[in-house]
Amino acid sequence: MLTKRIIVCLDCDLNQPGGRVVKGIKFKKIKYAGLPWEMAERYYKEGADEIVFLDITASAERRATMIEIITKTCRKVFIPITVGGGVKNIKDAEKLFRAGADKISINTAAIQNPELVKELSRTFGRQAIVIAIDAKRRYEKKKGKITVETAKGRCWFECSIYGGRKFTGFDAVCWARKAAELGAGEILLTSMDKDGTKKGFDLELTRKISESISIPVIASGGAGRKEDFLEVFSQGKADAALAASLFHFRMIEIPELKRYLKERKVNIRI
Amino acid sequence: MITIIDYGMGNLKSLENAFQFLGEEVKIAKDSEEIGKAEKLVFPGVGNFGKAVENLKKKKIFSIVGNKAQKGTPFLGICLGLQLLFEKSEEAPGEKGLSIFKGKILEFKKVKIPQIGWNQINFRKKTPKYNLRLTTGRAKILNGIKNGSFVYFMHSFYPSPADKEIIAAKTNYGKNFCSAIESNNIFGVQFHPEKSGKTGLKILKNFINI
Numbered sequence: 001m002l003t004k005r006i007i008v009c010l011d012c013d014l015n016q017p018g019g020r021v022v023k024g025i026k027f028k029k030i031k032y033a034g035l036p037w038e039m040a041e042r043y044y045k046e047g048a049d050e051i052v053f054l055d056i057t058a059s060a061e062r063r064a065t066m067i068e069i070i071t072k073t074c075r076k077v078f079i080p081i082t083v084g085g086g087v088k089n090i091k092d093a094e095k096l097f098r099a100g101a102d103k104i105s106i107n108t109a110a111i112q113n114p115e116l117v118k119e120l121s122r123t124f125g126r127q128a129i130v131i132a133i134d135a136k137r138r139y140e141k142k143k144g145k146i147t148v149e150t151a152k153g154r155c156w157f158e159c160s161i162y163g164g165r166k167f168t169g170f171d172a173v174c175w176a177r178k179a180a181e182l183g184a185g186e187i188l189l190t191s192m193d194k195d196g197t198k199k200g201f202d203l204e205l206t207r208k209i210s211e212s213i214s215i216p217v218i219a220s221g222g223a224g225r226k227e228d229f230l231e232v233f234s235q236g237k238a239d240a241a242l243a244a245s246l247f248h249f250r251m252i253e254i255p256e257l258k259r260y261l262k263e264r265k266v267n268i269r270i
Numbered sequence: 271m272i273t274i275i276d277y278g279m280g281n282l283k284s285l286e287n288a289f290q291f292l293g294e295e296v297k298i299a300k301d302s303e304e305i306g307k308a309e310k311l312v313f314p315g316v317g318n319f320g321k322a323v324e325n326l327k328k329k330k331i332f333s334i335v336g337n338k339a340q341k342g343t344p345f346l347g348i349c350l351g352l353q354l355l356f357e358k359s360e361e362a363p364g365e366k367g368l369s370i371f372k373g374k375i376l377e378f379k380k381v382k383i384p385q386i387g388w389n390q391i392n393f394r395k396k397t398p399k400y401n402l403r404l405t406t407g408r409a410k411i412l413n414g415i416k417n418g419s420f421v422y423f424m425h426s427f428y429p430s431p432a433d434k435e436i437i438a439a440k441t442n443y444g445k446n447f448c449s450a451i452e453s454n455n456i457f458g459v460q461f462h463p464e465k466s467g468k469t470g471l472k473i474l475k476n477f478i479n480i
Contacts, residue, residue, distance in 0.1 A: 001442055003388045003420065044467070049388055074287050080422060080465050100283040102424070102465060125280065125317040127384045127424035185384050185424075216386050239387065269388040269420040 003267045004233045005049035005240035006254060007218060008247050012036050012055055012069065012085075014062035019069050022056060023248040033248040037072040043247070044077040046254045049269060051077065052105065052188075052242060055085030056163070063092065067099045074100030084132055084188070089116070090123055097124060105130040105188055108161040111168060111175070114182055121183025129186075130218075131179040134160045135172035135205055136192040146173040146212075148204045157205055164192055172205070173212050180213045187213065188242070191221040198224025198246070206236035218242050226252060226260045233266050272478065273297045273308035275335060277325045279350060280316035288464040288471060294478050302334040310477070311335075311343055315350030316424070319375065320362025322350055336368040344480045345456045346411070352451065352458030353429055361427055370456065372432035381444035383426040390418045391439040391449055391461070409438035409452040411459070413476050421459075421466040421473075423449075428460055455480075 010021045013030070023033040033039065040051045051073070055066055066083065073081060083096045084105030093104045104124075110117050110131050120129050135157040137150070145156035157172035176187050189209055191202035201222045210217040216239035219232045223243040232238045246252055255270075262268045272289050274282050276298050289296045299305045313335060315322055326332040339345040339355070347355050354367045359375035367375075378385060393408060428447040431437060439450035441460070451458040457477065463470035 001389065002385060002423075005387050074284055075291065078284075078288055078291070078465060078467055078471060080424075080462075097281040098283060100281065100287060102284070122318075126426070127316065127386060186386060214382050215384070216382055239382070 001267050003049070003269045004238070004261070005218075006047075006229070006257060006268075007050045007052055007240050007242040008043045008048045008254075009052045009054055009220070009242050009244040010036050010039055011244055012053055012057075012066070014055055014057045014065040019065050021248070023245045036069045037076075039248075040073045040077050040081075043254065044079055047258060047270070048079065048254055049240070050080045050082065052082040052084060054105075055083070057085075063095070067095055070096060070099035070101050082130055084130070090119060093120055093124065097128070103128050103130050103185070105132045107132040107134060110179065111159060111161050111170065114178065117179060117182040117184055121185070126183050126185040129184050130188050131176075131184040131186070132188040132190065133172050133176060133179075133209075134164050134190045134192055135202075136160060136167070137202075137205070145171050146208070148208045150204050157208075160192060173208055176209045176213050180215045184215060186216045186218060186239075188218045188220060194222030195220070197222055200224065200228040201232040201236055201238070201241070203231060203236040206232055206238050210237040210239070216240065224251075226257055229257060230261060230264055230266065233261070271295045271297060272310050272312055273299045273305065274312045274314060275305060275331070275351075276300050277315070277322070277329055277331060279322050279325060280314060282314060284464045285312065285314055285348070288474055289478070292471060292475055292478060300329070302331050305331055305334050305338060308338065308343060310345075310480070311338055312346045312348065312477075313351035313354070314348045315354070317350060318361060319350065319353060319359040319367070319427070320365045322354055323362070323365045323367065326354075332368070336370060339368070339370055339456050342455050344477065346477050347456075347458035348464075349425060349460060349462060352460055353427060355451075355456070355458055356429055356431070359427060371436060371451070371453070373430050375427045376430050377427050378444060385423050385425060385443045387423065388420040388466075389423050389441050389443060389449075389461075390420055391415070391441055393417050393439055409450065409457075410480060411452055411457040411473060411476050412438055412450065414472060415469060419469045421449075421461040421463065421469055423461045425460060429458075
């Protein structure tokens with residue numbers, strides 16, 4: 001049977017020469033965790049199912065640095081690599097694929113230009129296109145929004161762009177459906193409410209999106225304990241779960257997490 | 271020396287890297303002359319079946335790829351490269367594949383598509399009386415691979431060979447489908463060995479050693 005995936009996210013500061021993985025971006029003091037390709041190799045050997053590189057600088061001038069990171073990584077890491085941050089067109093995507101990336105993840109460019117999703121999907125295949133959605137809970141009533149019942153009352157989910165700096169008014173459930181129609185292969189769903197809290201994934205958000213579309217959903221934001229992963233797979237119906245600093249700070253080790261999940265009857269690759 | 275066919279369907283970098291990691295020299299071939307000279311051919315590909323057929327014809331390599339496979343060159347089709355060995359696909363009803371094997375490519379139903387992620391390859395040997403679970407693959411390409419090993423899939427379509435004898439492994443995704451084939455010098459895998467960690471590297475090593 002198809003397994004649930006554990007995905008490690010490497011947030012990369014490309015303003016550092018060669019690029020550095022950042023840990024704990026929620027904290028004011030940025031800490032550097034290591035070299036991106038070295039960390040990717042470590043997680044590959046520890047049993048991560050996939051690696052995501054996120055360009056947190058998302059600047060066009062630093063694009064060459066990301067290409068270099070991917071090139072170095074793919075010489076030694078033989079699991080799927082996804083790259084996100086600042087991809088705006090077919091050309092950007094093509095360079096990343098040529099370097100060895102398997103999937104690209106886009107958010108802002110997709111919302112601003114939905115046709116781009118169609119074009120990317122036609123050019124590189126659906127399986128290579130991940131649509132990243134950064135969603136925030138909204139409890140105030142608004143007409144036409146898809147709501148879910150939560151402990152704090154009914155809410156809908158609003159999409160944000162530019163790394164959470166701008167809100168769009170778009171309903172995340174509607175956008176996920178639309179993205180799947182346009183040709184997305186997966187949704188990388190981040191809860192802005194939970195991100196950085198270590199208090200667990202947003203289960204209501206993840207389940208709602210997962211049940212609304214027929215492509216896989218990667219849950220992100222909020223992982224703090226092993227139990228959180230178990231819950232997001234069982235209750236949240238996620239197909240994969242992503243975390244970053246949790247692994248970088250070694251609060252949870254991947255082999256230990258995978259054993260825990262397998263013992264609790266989650267389908268996991270060991 | 272491994273020759274990888276480049277016909278504009280997906281990136282070849284990872285495959286090239288994997289073979290080089292295993293200490294093998296790699297050549298990327300774009301035309302019929304280069305393909306004609308190949309000792310061992312890898313036929314990769316992701317994307318649309320119809321577009322792939324169109325590209326092969328546009329680059330005038332449609333027939334040489336099929337000929338090389340049928341004339342005994344060790345040949346490994348990966349993902350779309352495996353699917354193209356068959357006659358037709360539900361993805362592009364009007365187009366004809368290389369038709370080396372009888373059968374067609376079907377779309378998954380009632381499951382999330384694409385199938386993205388790690389799934390198991392299973393080997394069984396059918397005898398008139400028994401349906402035995404084998405501990406390792408019987409096929410040359412799966413030599414030393416344990417039954418139930420995990421490999422990485424990214425696809426919405428799967429092959430349904432008319433000749434069940436060529437099936438080397440099956441995988442369950444809503445149903446049991448054919449995830450690897452072997453027939454003399456021709457091998458095919460629906461998953462991506464270049465993205466399947468140690469198991470995938472072992473499969474590529476097996477191909478090098480054929």
